[in-house]
Every structure is written in C-alpha cells, then in structure tokens.
Amino acid sequence: MKRRRFFQYTGLGGLSLVLASRNSAIASVLSNPMDSHRPGLETFSFEVTTVNKAGKLQQPQTHTAKYFPESLNSVERLDMVEITPGKFWMGSSRSEAQAKGSEFPRHRAKLSSFFLSKYPITQAQWAAVAALPKVHRELSIDPSHFQGGNRPVESVSWLEATEFCQRLSQHTGRHYALPSETQWEYACRAGTKSPFSTGETIVSQLADYRANATYKAEAPGEYRQTTMPVGKFSPNGFGLHDMHGNVWEWCVDGWHQNYRSISVNNGRGRRPAAGSLAHLRTIRGGSWLDAPDKVRSASRSGYAETALNRTIGFRVMMA
Template identity: 45%
Template structure:
C-alpha cells in the first residue's frame, strides 16, 4: 500500500534515532528481515542511506516488517514506538481476511450415564498466526449466531447467578483452538514489553503443549497487547480476551445441554476432579495436574479443552446475575475487581465445568496467580 510522505518521513527519523549508523542498521536488517549487507544501500551520507532503504522497502511492501524488526531490536525507543503505533493503525484499516484452512474432527455425544451414543464428523476453518521459532497460534473461525445464555432452572445443580436465561446475538469471531500453551506463552513473553513484565516460565506443571497457568488477568492482557503491538503490525489482528457471552457461545457450539458432550462428562472426555461425578456418570481418574491441550475430543466448532484443564479468564467483571446483561455479546464491565472465570479446571468438580457455570472468588482478582488458571484469546479481525 502507498504511505503518505509525512509517514515515510517519520519512519526515516525513527530508524535514524534507533540505529544511528549503518553498521547497527545492517545488523538489525540481517537479524530481523534476513536482508544481507550487500542489499543495503551504501555511501558516506547516512541520511541518504536511510532514504534509499525506506524507498526500497516501501516499494517491496516491507515497511511493516521493518518497523516490527526495529521494535524488536529497540523496544524502548520512543520514536520507534510512536511510528509502530501509526503503522499499526494504518494497516488495521485493511479489509483483507486471513487465509483460512480447514480441518476435520469427530464430535462425540454422551447420555446421562456417560455412555457415548453418537459420533459425527465435523469441519471447521482456522488461520495460523506465526509467533516465531516454529511456534504458531491456531485461531478457529466461530460463526455468528443467536443462543440462550445461562442455565435453565431445571438444569441439575445449576445456580441462580447463571440466570435468567436470555437471548444473546454474537457476531463472528476467531477463538484459540486450545488454551494458550506454555510454548506460545514463552514466544510472546519474549516480545517487547508494552505495560508489564511477563515471566517466561510461570507454570507449575511444565510442558510446552500444556496450558500455561499461574497467569493473572493482567498477564493475559499483556499477552494480547504484545501480540497486537508487535505481530499485529503485519497481520492486523486485534487480539483480546473473550467476553463471557462469546466464551459460552463458543463453548456450547449449538448445544443446550450442561456440557457440549451432552448430559454429563467423564474423564475420557475432559480433565477435572474425576473422583466426583455429575448426573449418573461413573467415577473416573483424578489426574491432579494439567494435561496436554487437544488430548480430549473437541466441540462442534472444533475447540478443545473448554471443559476442565484450566479456568479461562474473560473480559467481563462479576455481576450477581444476568439482570440487565448485554444482548449483543459484548463484555459487561463494572467497577469491581473480580473478572469472570469460565470452564473449570483439573482440580474442580464436574458441576463447575458446565457450559453455563460462571465463577469468581476473593482469590480470583485481576492480579491472582494460580495453577488452576489459564486463558485463551479471541480475535475479531477478518470476520467470516
């Protein structure tokens, strides 16, 4: 795309501020853009070197890559930060959708005894975000629609704060195929800081493909901010936490039963406190730890691990019931310090893993860290 002369001028000044000589500039270009020194303009006039380089990269549509590379190498430079925000805003207005790929999977349904009564083949679409060093983030397309949010009064062991059931219309969005893994967390934690530091290995239960845990609500927001501030320069995605309505809509995937598997769950289907039961299901294994993501069957949207494994942060704050709740799927926020958690975890009773169950507690404030808590991200760019 064509950038204005004023924007190009700001880019030149930012590059000269961050890399005051050709040697430093050459090193950044080689490390971040894989450009050999032979392809970098030469000469004794450094202003002209930068002028010609920017002109060259602009014609190649590589300005976002340049700014991303400069930000990676000089994250504290205010001129680079400002121009990165401007470039991000410009490219965020593009309407190109991400390239979607398809995958197939089996969805199982169980009865109240936990016996599998059906299996069907489903298909979903997704795109892949490259986080670097071979680590990717898979974002599944969630179609828009209308659903009944909350639990009906006759749902076993349901609570009044899951009511009144109300109709909500949700716009299309993308959601992480899995909870954010420890490998994905490390990749993003290595990106330039936006608002707060992130520990690269915070989890109690270690494993690249296990969900990251001991993540506060603020940590999850910083993860999204780093994605948007750095990777977003070239991909124009807007990553964030899901609203509570988006989370439940995505979890249910068209079902109205307590779980997306049906009337109950078993430890063949999810990771929870398996020595306890829901309905007439049998007791199972209590693993007492997280499990690798994707180990259990997905729902009809192609999402995994929404029941159990780790609690997932939402953008909303706690309300004692759904009286006055938004009907458009947006986050419902007040001035309390208790964001919503959804989905249950490896350490919780199955009743707390239901699609409608919503949770907060005094220990689950915005800055809480616990090995029961993780998160997944959503993205509203390139809606299907």
C-alpha cells in the first residue's frame, strides 16, 4: 500500500469538489515561454474509427498529422502532435443529452497552433522526467496506483504535474505546460461537433470508461475498472489517443463553475477564482471510473490542486 494519501470519490462534478489547504505553494506555469527553435516535424498516418447513433463501429478513415519526438532519456521519448490553428464551438449545446450547467454557455473560441502529447503521460515517461533535477518540488518516481510503464501516470497532483512540465522545459529548452481548457477541448473534438469525437455516442471498443452504463442506443460494454495502456484505442481526427476516458487530465486553468463570467483569450488558461476556499483546477476527459456522460468532449470538473486521485493524470502542451 502506498503511503501517499488518496482523496476518493465516486464521480466528479462542480458540486463534488475535494478541497485542500489554501496555504499550498503555487508553481506558476504562466511565465513567459522560453526561446526555442521550431522543431522539425514528421508526418504520420493513422486510422480513425467512429460509431453511428446505435453504437455500431463504422469503416475506419485514414488521416495524417505532423509531430516531433522529444527525447526524455536514452530510452523514453514524448511524441508531440501538431494541432493546427482554428475556431470551434466550446461547451455544450442545449440539445446535448446529459449536458451540465458547468458546460454553458456555448461560445466561439479561436486558437493559434500548438503541440499536444499524443498520449497521456505514461508512468515510464513520468519516471524519466522525475529523475531530472528538481525545479520547485520533489517528485515520486513511482506514484501510480495501477502499475505499468505504458499505463498513464495517475495519483499526481496539479502541482506535481506542473513540476513535471517545468523539469521537462528545463531539460529540453522548450516551454512545456499543461494545456488550457480551450486547447484541451479543441484537441479532443478534432473538428467534430458531436458529444464525442467518435460521434453521437461512444462504446467500450473505443475508450476506457464505465461502459456498463450507456449514453444513447448503444449496447452496454465492458467496464474494465482500471486504467489501460495508452494507445490501445483508436485515435481521434488529430491523431490523439485517450482523450475520452482512461484518466481525467489536469488543465492549467483555475476552476470556474461555468463560462458566464470568464473570457476565453486565445486558449490561455485562467487563474483560480478569487476568494476560493481552496485552489481548484480544471480536469477534463473523464476516466475509467466514469459513466459515458462524464467522458463527453464538453464534460469538465474541478479538483484541488494539491489532491491526488487514481483517476487523474495529464498530458502536456508545447506552444
């Protein structure tokens, strides 16, 4: 049994937040980016599988995208996928089944290009970066509850994920950070307007979530009750894997209960709301523990930046 304390819950939502001490030190990721040259890009091809309204798998379609490999050590690397600039509708439409108040109002957002890791950060990648020189705080080499080098790292706080980004930036000379909510949702949707990048619903052959519950007319599927190795399921149209389910993913943003009182400025993250009882950060994507409504593209929740949970991991962004 690990000695790190877990904050357990049965589902995440704006009203079911786990609070941590307000006196925790905050590691800023909003500093000016480091000067770095644009990396050389390589092209890769991949097949994207979607479903119809009944959850039947459709014929896979071939897509291409660009990426660059970032070396972490002599063995591990990080594949960073280019996300091209564009506009999209962020949040839920009023007609979307099981939409939550935190996903409104739907609004138009515009983003510049950026890079996002192809997969959630794995335990092997975490260990490689955790072995690099400390910037602000110590990192456990092996924090995860579900063990496996190619499984996503979990049971890491927002502060620890930020330290990971800072060590990676120091190691590579590029500016790595957690993605903003806007960047995350744009990347998750990959040009789609449906509740999932897979279509009007989702099935267990395409993601790791509590698939014994259903979203629409699809048949119940397998509930695995654990994280899965990254890349097991079909990617979305941008070539990104596990944007739905597996683990929730930390974003740089402070938590806001809806989009009414905030502005979205070219995808940059928002700080925690003034006067909060604790510093809460936004998480996106749902997890292996969650029903399908929680793994929709628009689904969002808040969690204390110092808290740990076996359902929360992260991926990294480079602008």
